[in-house]
Amino acid sequence: MRRLLVVLGLLxxxxxxxxxxxAAGAASGxxxxxxxxxxxxxxxRRIDGGTDALANYRGRVVLMNLWxxxxxxxxxEMPALERFAREEAGKVVVLGIDQGESASxxxxxxxxxxxxxxILVDDRQEYGRAYAALGLPTSVVVSRDGRVVKGVDGPMxxxxxxxxxxxxxx
Amino acid sequence: MRARASAAVCAxxxxxxxxxxxxxxxxxxxxxxxxxxxxxLLLTVALTYVVPAARGRDGRPGRPLALALGGLCLAGAGxxxxxxxxPDTTAIAGTPGTVVPIxxxxxxxxxxxxSAADVAAGGASVxxxxxxxPERVVSPDGNADLGESVVFxxxxxxxxxxxxxxxxxxxxxxxxxxxxxxxxxxxxxxRQRIGSVDVPLDTFAVPALHRVVxxxxxxxxxxxxxxxxxxxxxxxxxxxxxxxxxxxPLGIALAPSGRTVDIAGMRVRAGVGTYPVxxxxxxxxxxxxxxxxxxxxAGVAWAGLASRRPEPAxxxxxxxxxxxxxxxxxxxxxxxxx
Numbered sequence: 001m002r003r004l005l006v007v008l009g010l011l012x013x014x015x016x017x018x019x020x021x022x023a024a025g026a027a028s029g030x031x032x033x034x035x036x037x038x039x040x041x042x043x044x045r046r047i048d049g050g051t052d053a054l055a056n057y058r059g060r061v062v063l064m065n066l067w068x069x070x071x072x073x074x075x076x077e078m079p080a081l082e083r084f085a086r087e088e089a090g091k092v093v094v095l096g097i098d099q100g101e102s103a104s105x106x107x108x109x110x111x112x113x114x115x116x117x118x119i120l121v122d123d124r125q126e127y128g129r130a131y132a133a134l135g136l137p138t139s140v141v142v143s144r145d146g147r148v149v150k151g152v153d154g155p156m157x158x159x160x161x162x163x164x165x166x167x168x169x170x
Numbered sequence: 171m172r173a174r175a176s177a178a179v180c181a182x183x184x185x186x187x188x189x190x191x192x193x194x195x196x197x198x199x200x201x202x203x204x205x206x207x208x209x210x211l212l213l214t215v216a217l218t219y220v221v222p223a224a225r226g227r228d229g230r231p232g233r234p235l236a237l238a239l240g241g242l243c244l245a246g247a248g249x250x251x252x253x254x255x256x257p258d259t260t261a262i263a264g265t266p267g268t269v270v271p272i273x274x275x276x277x278x279x280x281x282x283x284x285s286a287a288d289v290a291a292g293g294a295s296v297x298x299x300x301x302x303x304p305e306r307v308v309s310p311d312g313n314a315d316l317g318e319s320v321v322f323x324x325x326x327x328x329x330x331x332x333x334x335x336x337x338x339x340x341x342x343x344x345x346x347x348x349x350x351x352x353x354x355x356x357x358x359x360x361r362q363r364i365g366s367v368d369v370p371l372d373t374f375a376v377p378a379l380h381r382v383v384x385x386x387x388x389x390x391x392x393x394x395x396x397x398x399x400x401x402x403x404x405x406x407x408x409x410x411x412x413x414x415x416x417x418x419p420l421g422i423a424l425a426p427s428g429r430t431v432d433i434a435g436m437r438v439r440a441g442v443g444t445y446p447v448x449x450x451x452x453x454x455x456x457x458x459x460x461x462x463x464x465x466x467x468a469g470v471a472w473a474g475l476a477s478r479r480p481e482p483a484x485x486x487x488x489x490x491x492x493x494x495x496x497x498x499x500x501x502x503x504x505x506x507x508x
Contacts, residue, residue, distance in 0.1 A: 037269070042283075066352070068342045070378035099352055100342030101378070123340050126283060128352025129267040135351055 030134045031151025039142045040130040044097070047107040047119045054127075054142065057093050061168045062142040063161060064095045066128055069109040071136040077155035078113055084161045085117040092165050093117075099136060100125045143168045174228070174235060177219030181242035184212040185462070188249025188454050195313060195320040196451040200253045209250040216243050234476055238469025244462035248454030252318065256452025261324070263357055263447045264296070265350035272450065275316050276300055279448050284355060286330035286441025290405075290427050296323060296448050310446065320453040327358045327370045327387040328445035329408055334430075334437040335379070341436065344375045357445065358387050367392055380415045381434050387442070406442045 041055035054064060065081055067074035085094035094117040098106040103121045110119050122128065131140050134153045141149040141164050149168045156164065187209055191200055199205050220239045223232035257274070264270040264281035266289075271278045280297040288294060298306045298314060298321065308314045313322040331354050333341040343354040358370035370387040386409040388396070393407060407426040412434035413419050420434035427442035 040267075068378070070342065100340060100354070102338075102340040105339055124283075124285070125342070125352045125354055126267055129265055129283075129350050132268065132350070133352045 031131050031138050031140055031153055034131060034140070034148040034151050037148050039140070039146050039148050040127075042122065042126040042130070044120045044122045044124075044126070045103055047098075047103050047110060047121060052118065052120050054095065055146070057095065057142075058146050059144050060093050061091065061144060061165055062093045062095055063165055064097060064127070064131075064140045064142060066097050066099055066122075066131065066133055066136060066138040066140075068099050068101055068136055069105050070101075073135075073155045074137045077137050078115065080156065080158050080161070082113075082115055082117065084158050087158075088162075088165070091169060095120065097122050097127050099128045099133075139164065141165050141168050173219045174223075174232075177216045177223075177239055178235070180212040181216035181220070181239040181246065184209055184216060184246025184249070185242040187212070188245045188247075188252075188459075191249055191252060191451070191453050192313070192315065192320060195322055195453060196259045196324075196449050198259070200249075200452075201256075201258060205253055206250060209246055209253070213243055213246050213250070216246075231473070231476065234469050234472035236469070237472060238466050241462045241465030241467075241469060244458055244465060245454065248458035248462065251458070252452045252454045256318065257450075259449055259451040261447050261449050263326070263359070265348075265353045265357070266294075266355050266445060267353075268350065270448075275319060275321070275450065277316070281446075281448075284328075284330065284445060286332065286428070286439070288441075289328050289330040289355065289445055290441040290443040292325060292444035294446055296446055308448065315453065315456075318453060318455045320451050322449055322451070323446040324449050325444040326447050327389075327406070328443060329356045329358075329372075329385060329387065329427075330354055330441040331356060331374055331385070332439045333376045333379075334439075336435065336437075338437075341376050341378045344377055345373070346375055347373060355445065356385055358385075362386065367395060376436060379434075379436055381420070381436060382413050382415070382417075383433070383438070384411045384413075385409070385440075386411075408440050408442055410438060 039054060041053045043051050043053045046052045054062065063084070081094060081096070096115065096117060096119040098119060098121045100123060101121065102123065106119055106121050128138070131138060131151060137155055139152040139156060143149050150164050152164060187205070216239055220236045220243060222228065223236035224240065226233065262270055262272065262279060264279055266281055267283035269278050269280050277298045277300045280299060282294050282296070284294060293310050295307050295309045298308060306314050308321055308323055310323050310325065313320050331343050333343050335341055344351055345353055345356070356372035356374060358372045360371045361368050362371040364386070369392065372385050373382065374385065375382050387406060388409060389406050390404055405427045407424055410423045410425050410431070410433055411419070412421050423431045423433040425431045425438060425440050427440065430437050430439040
């Protein structure tokens, strides 16, 4: 009987530190946390017809910009983005990806504001989700081998765009 | 004999309680003191027989039985250890189309992209990828064992929301308060009490029109409880409550799954259904379970072999045999006297 009590006591000692269940939340992050990850690509429509995807630009450095016509910071950033696209045309591809709108709305905006770089329309917002966008605009630099180099939340100046793509151009 | 039976029953129950963590993972019960106490008592009763029997105090048949029951006790101890010391069950709610790293398991969970039809149909699987290892897919009706953890899916309410302007132009849907700002998939992480019903709640915005919309998720049973007519009893629906940027209410609409409704100057369509949450629960360590299974099988095999071999005769039986009429007449004595 005494031995039984000793064994029982030894088995019960750890019950003092038992855990209570709880539910933890999910992952958070943002585009900055994606550096080094493979860049996800989805086939979506272009505003000038046909389909296109980030994967089609493999082998070139890409500055992907997630934006929307209704978004004031995107509107403010667009001239700088257009200037950067023209000045770095031989080295960097600027790819604008409209989030959640119709092709006609994005086309109207591009024509009205003289945007010349390719604009894709992601009406299911797949790029926005995959790149953990915290808001618009969100920019992602993708290396020649298809990996995320840098993710930036919010609008950038031309100088900031140059600094962001510099590591990918080395 | 009675000690053997009670030890066998207790060891079997202990092993069954441990294995339940693999078959029905994630129950809060496993981390409760009642579960630990039950296992401790069962193991105590079993071990009070197993330890002396292993030393031969229950005769020859006791040793193989002690080996087999020792295996069951080892499995039970594994269950006790994981219940007491293992991490609590963790829910990982990934947005469709995103990758969520799980450093504790050394894997990344790939939550599949989902269309409105996919959400309405439910039943999505989640893929787990580890560098240098084959992909493992966790399906809604299956578990994946990852060492000292079991991974499984739990379906939770979800809705894929699409918004259009008056001319049919598509509008961006955002979730300013969620981790996935640009996801049109609502995962209903909050709840709101309405009468006696606890209803899942989520919020989305349509920034182009300056609209904020609260969405309440009603199951078919909830709809039936509220007595809403004209709805298919088999499909869930959303109750949408729209406001402008300043919080001024602009209308309420019931949006059955797949049906377009007009609200606050826009057209909204929602695929209402489910999307999985990945749950990670602790489980008995395979470093204990595999040896436990080996001990049990070895004990059963040993007992089987021992029962086929005739029991060696005792000295008293041998001396009786030597003087038996069979021996005297040259009959076959079973055991020779030495």
